[in-house]
Amino acid sequence: MNKYYIRLLIAIVIGIFMFSSCGKSPETASTNNPKQFTIVTSFYPMYVSAINVAKDIPGVRVVNMTEPQTGCLHDYQLSPSDLKTLESADVFVVNGAGMETFIDKAVGQMPSLKVIEASKGIELIKNSSDGEENPHVWVSITDAIKQVKNMSEQLALVNPDNSDKYNKNGEDYIKKLEALRDKMHKELDSIKNRDIVTFHESFPYFAKEFNLNIVSVIEREPGSEPSAGEIADTIEKIKKAKVKALFAEPQYSKKAAESIASQTGAKVYTLDPIVTGSQDGDIDGYIKKMEQNLKSLVEALKI
Structure with a gap:
């Protein structure tokens, strides 16, 4: 074998060694760059609470499924883009109490999707017109506080690596809401x-x-x-x-x-x-x- 081919073979071996030493395997890359945790919210009031609970947490992003001008979701129909957004979600935060009537369909198509119902445990008022439970609980500051508490506690369970941050952010936002409530009662x-x-x-x-x-x-x-x-x-x-x-x-x-x-x-x-x-x-x-x-x-x- 002539010297040219020997040098070429040595260069290839060195190149392979350097690539395997310096390059990152999928596991290593995942460790150094952890997967982003995505919180998807159903509509505007859930979005505002969620961005407060997830405030400044590295690797956590909050995405609102609907446009901020959509309004209430009583009769909302899921679109293909909504389903695509939900496919990227690690958790889906909804108001519940009958607001998101499409939720069963969404969960049916994505059985592994974790859903947080912010209004869970809140006593619901029935409409005088039809006797149905009214889902607009966030318009009460006291109930909005309960929703924030539900969100922070459930997100801490779903994403335990950031549990302390969710709980701290939730407590901070609740203090602001309590001050708002006190101010409004005073006036x-x-x-x-x-x-x-x-x-x-x-x-x-x-x-x-x-x-x-x-x-x-x-x-x-x-x-x-x-x-x-x-x-x-x-x-x-x-x-x-x-x-x-x-x-x-x-x-x-x-x-x-x-x-x-x-x-x-x-x-x-x-x-x-x-x-x-x-x-x-x-x-x-x-x-x-x-x-x-x-x-x-x-x-x-x-x-």
Whole structure:
């Protein structure tokens, strides 16, 4: 064998040795670059709580399955892109209480998907119109706190490597929510006028939290205009109770509320059920919107 081939053989052997020594096996690469843990949330209010609970935890990301302007998911249908998002999830955080009616279908297609139901253990209120359980529990700050506690505890179990961080973040966010609740009670508890008319059945938990009396609801079903009979019934109730404030929602047209207001002398204000938000994932989105609700309520009820 001539010298050229000997040198070539030596170079190949050295190259193989260096590659096997310096290159990372899949196991080593996995150890040094741990797989990202992905939390998928169903819609905006769950997303805001989850980004607070998972705040600044390396390797953990939170993805909202739906667009932040989607709103409530009562009749939501899963899309192919939703299923693709869920396929990447290590855990799926939902409100529960009947909000995500598609959940059985999702779990059926992905039986290994871990689901955290944030409203688990919360006492539910039944709608006066149909007797069904109302899922809008997060609109009560007290129940939102319970949801955050559920999230942090369950995420700590599912992702034990970060259990201390989830629990610490959850405790920090709960303190902020408790301060918000105290602030709102301080400003609202002394107001004598407690009668309100809301746009949808989104506020029974909020009303219970702050001892408000919902005299009537303008639209029982979001997106469905009230009938002439329903409007007439609402007008009668408003006049009888001498209600001065109607609360529309920023996600829907104020047309029906303004029509009723013109016939009763009541004034239209805004209450946000916090089902939609900005694209930037503002970590204080819930608190800011609730502070706007406080401002609206104080203005409306002190007249």
